[in-house]
Amino acid sequence: MTxxxxxxxxxxxxxxxSPGSVSGFQPKIAVRRVDGRFVEGWxxxxxxxxxxxxxxxxxxxxxxxxxxxxxxxxxxVPSLLPRVRGAVELKGWDLSEQELDWIMKHVNDNLSGxx
Numbered sequence: 143m144t145x146x147x148x149x150x151x152x153x154x155x156x157x158x159x160s161p162g163s164v165s166g167f168q169p170k171i172a173v174r175r176v177d178g179r180f181v182e183g184w185x186x187x188x189x190x191x192x193x194x195x196x197x198x199x200x201x202x203x204x205x206x207x208x209x210x211x212x213x214x215x216x217x218x219v220p221s222l223l224p225r226v227r228g229a230v231e232l233k234g235w236d237l238s239e240q241e242l243d244w245i246m247k248h249v250n251d252n253l254s255g256x257x
Contacts, residue, residue, distance in 0.1 A: 150190060151193045154244065155196070155244055156238060156240035156244060157189065158188070196237075196241055199237075199245050200245055203226060203230070203245065203249045204249050204252040204253065207226060207249060208253070210222055219250065219253050219254070223249065223250055223253075226246075227246050230242065230245075
């Protein structure tokens with residue numbers, strides 16, 4: 143199952159692995175126990191679910207930006223995208239910084255390409 147899931151998620155999508163930081167004197171590692179194994183980052187199925195969520199957000203944000211670009215005053219993509227990103231950050235959705243980078247890159251790509 144893992145290889146099938148990984149084939150569905152593009153390689154440029156964040157893998158959820160990030161160095162953890164745990165305070166204290168003794169060395170610690172930031173992992174969690176999943177099905178009796180210690181896991182760093184997301185499992186393959188968690189990564190696929192997060193990817194699906196991010197793809198959905200790309201579609202929704204692209205449509206939103208296209209609508210905003212048609213409304214007066216006509217705004218340019220470079221000024222609209224930072225405001226959209228800021229609004230998404232304020233929503234408090236469970237998105238990592240890397241996921242948000244990935245989403246906004248794909249929204250920008252969609253807006254730059256054919257509509």
